[in-house]
Amino acid sequence: QQQVKQSPQSLIVQKGGISIINCAYENTAFDYFPWYQQFPGKGPALLIAIRPDVSEKKEGRFTISFNKSAKQFSLHIMDSQPGDSATYFCAAENQGGKLIFGQGTELSVKP
Amino acid sequence: DTAVSQTPKYLVTQMGNDKSIKCEQNLGHDTMYWYKQDSKKFLKIMFSYNNKELIINETVPNRFSPKSPDKAHLNLHINSLELGDSAVYFCASSQFVDQPQHFGDGTRLSIL
Numbered sequence: 302q303q304q305v306k307q308s309p310q311s312l313i314v315q316k317g318g319i320s321i322i323n324c325a326y327e328n329t330a331f332d333y334f335p336w337y338q339q340f341p342g343k344g345p346a347l348l349i350a351i352r353p354d355v356s357e358k359k360e361g362r363f364t365i366s367f368n369k370s371a372k373q374f375s376l377h378i379m380d381s382q383p384g385d386s387a388t389y390f391c392a393a394e395n396q397g398g399k400l401i402f403g404q405g406t407e408l409s410v411k412p
Numbered sequence: 413d414t415a416v417s418q419t420p421k422y423l424v425t426q427m428g429n430d431k432s433i434k435c436e437q438n439l440g441h442d443t444m445y446w447y448k449q450d451s452k453k454f455l456k457i458m459f460s461y462n463n464k465e466l467i468i469n470e471t472v473p474n475r476f477s478p479k480s481p482d483k484a485h486l487n488l489h490i491n492s493l494e495l496g497d498s499a500v501y502f503c504a505s506s507q508f509v510d511q512p513q514h515f516g517d518g519t520r521l522s523i524l
Contacts, residue, residue, distance in 0.1 A: 332510075333510065335512065335513075337515075339453075342517070342518075343517050343518075344416070344502050344504075344515030344516050344517045344518050345455070345502070345515045346515065347512050347513070347514070350512065388453060390455065394510065396509075396510055397467070397468065397509065397510075398443060398460060398462075398467070398468065398506070398509035398510050399457055399460070399468055400445075400457060400513060401457075402454070402455040402456070404452075404453075404454055405453045405454070405455075
């Protein structure tokens with residue numbers, strides 16, 4: 302019940318294309334869903350987050366879509382750039398502050 | 413002016429040794445965390461402290477002992493290191509529980 306499943310494991314996108322990463326969760330007690338971006342040798346950095354009372358949140362080129370009934374959420378990166386190449390993690394958190402991470406997606410944006 | 417800083421960045425040591433990793437945050441946050449990232453990049457929470465009190469203690473061997481001398485510091489001491497302890501350990505902090513977490517750049521622990 303604590304799992305967060307993330308796909309795909311790796312993703313290759315052409316510059317200017319749309320990158321889409323999907324996550325699914327089981328525990329309905331989760332109430333906060335952040336996405337983190339991690340570059341090699343660095344810690345995860347918060348990219349964008351959503352709470353289950355909204356179905357979509359957009360910040361610049363990054364959009365989270367959230368489907369509460371399906372218990373799924375996804376990250377869309379519009380106009381993907383080589384500088385977006387990194388590992389992306391979805392996560393889910395309950396009110397106790399315990400973040401459960403997905404398995405990560407290695408994104409490579411080709412010039 | 414690093415927000416969450418960890419020392420050392422790299423730690424290479426032999427099996428059976430005891431080692432410590434230090435973490436400091438200058439964000440004025442009340443809550444601090446330790447995470448372990450394995451070789452497949454999977455991130456898992458180990459501990460969480462809120463205002464120096466332990467609030468999350470995952471199923472972690474008792475060889476791992478966190479210590480929080482004050483709100484701005486959360487150290488991790490590991491006794492009798494084993495090969496399986498090799499990983500990157502991340503410290504994080506948040507304003508309160510259930511607020512966005514800010515991560516340090518990690519400590520890469522390698523056990524020979």
